Amino acid sequence: MDDNAKSIIKVENITIAYDDFVVLKDINFEVKQGEIFVILGGSGCGKSTLLKSMISLIKPVTGKVLIDGKDIVTAQGNELRDILSGIGVMYQNSALFGSMNIIENICLVLEEFTNLPKDAMELIANMRLKVVGLEGAGYKMPSELSGGMKKRAAIARAMALDPKIIFLDEPGAGLDPITSAQLDELIRKLSRSLNITFVIVTHELDSIFAIADRVIMLDKETKSIIATGNPNELRDKSTNPWVKQFFNRQAVEK
């Protein structure tokens, strides 16, 4: 990842609120093409909320989210479809469609956005499964997969349309440390070999040090970003007590 890569996501001055309750205020940051970008912070500080606002599930009160130059906040109809076809999302609990097998889950997007014949779609689906290490599990139902396999399947589905950006909400949640580490490895592999940009919400330090190129840290009190930068640098150089505590205490404990 080189430093002068171009920005693929620009978040400009967004303020997000649920009714009267402001969760985040005046947030600004950029994500560079090809980097693994991690959003971290304590529980309930608005990580998922921020992520949802970047993928059009929540409308911020003010501000813009530019994805590859196009504002996803105001986009509608075909314009929104275009932007959405360029991103993939993996949800915290995988969100595979329970009534379809894994291949059908992946093909669903392909059916919607392409005119490929069925066998071509299945081939593509199987290719995605190969990449995430799930070859052979394609005709299983989501309920037959373990937690880690579900997450892999969800990543495969997120990759269906060859997106430039993949968003992940707490990929390690509910997984044992080894499975979680394998998932991190997969993310790094995809980032390196396919130059996919990753935006990841997590608070697992192991994971952060293993994969993150850059992090932002959200704070519940001030509803803003309290730190930005490379995790190793933040651990060693940050002067903010909260940030120091977060990086050091857990790092010592583990």
Next chain:
Amino acid sequence: MEGRNLASINYNILDKSQQKLTIAGRLDMENISSLWPEIFKLIKKNKPKVLLLDASGVDYCDGAGIGLFLKLKEKQKENKGSLQIENLKPEFNQLMELFEPGQLSKPEQIPSFFKRVPEQIGKSLTISMREVYSQISFVGEVFVKFLYTLFHLGSLRWKDTFLIAEKSGANAVGITALLGFLIGVILAFQSAISMRKFGAEIYVADLVAIVLFRELGPLLTAFVLAARTGSAFAAEIGTMKINEEVDALTTMGLEPVRFLVIPRMLAAVVITPLLTMFNNLFGILGCILVMITMGFAPITLINEIQHATNLTDLFGGLAKTFVFGYLIAGIGCLCGLQTGKGASAVGDSATRAVVSSIIAIVVADGIFAVIYYFLGI
């Protein structure tokens, strides 16, 4: 008075403003709970300006004791007085600092009645307006997409639609038929008793047929569907909502309405009239069966029913069922999509779907009754 495991209090009025409360002994949960009411009764009665609390005799104190001190402090503040705690042993003082919650987050001050009531009315009005707004815009959105689908049948998810139709239609034939049959039998028996007085038992067939075709058939079927299918729709979609599957659909560029709602809607609109016909048919069968036992020939009964009813009765009843089906599916899906968070959310949605659709069905039936009356149907 001094027991090893007991606590005691002593209350002295020193002068006009100063009063002294002496507490001694063991301040644990058990002892405190017996002293607590007594102490506060005294405070309430005497209303000291300055309350001196002599704690030199306290030889044990835990969270409960500290709780008492804090409560006293709060009470004094409320009465515009003050509290001075004297001679509390340092180790307990430490506890005090540990537990002192500082400014307690209080529930919002309840404003006066005259302020509160208009505010609440306004608030609930905006909330219900917002809800009505969301329902109207949902109905509008769904209706536009529904019409679009009817003209672009290629965009419909046929597989889903058939599956849903099978589950909520074909699998409900048994229960609707049984219900229709029983209602036919019951109606026939009940009306036969009255009709016999006039020697007009043959008209039981007329009565049952007309009631079934025009009202009971459509209504009963709609109720069965609301309970079986409307709740299932709400629960299915609600579960998908909680599992973030609805979000996933949205970010995959597949609108949930087109994907989840339209197939259910179409299935419901098609199966409701069909099930109603089953219900009617078996109702008539039940009636005929009862009347055969009363000595009528089947052919007489069939002729009688043919004379008594016409196609307007039948189709007037069936026309309603399209609307009932639309309402059941629409309300079920909307409740599902509005599912909140938490373990009971899906159950709540399903309940809400059944209750709302039954109300909607009855209201719609009333509107139909008025329209039919004016149209002379």
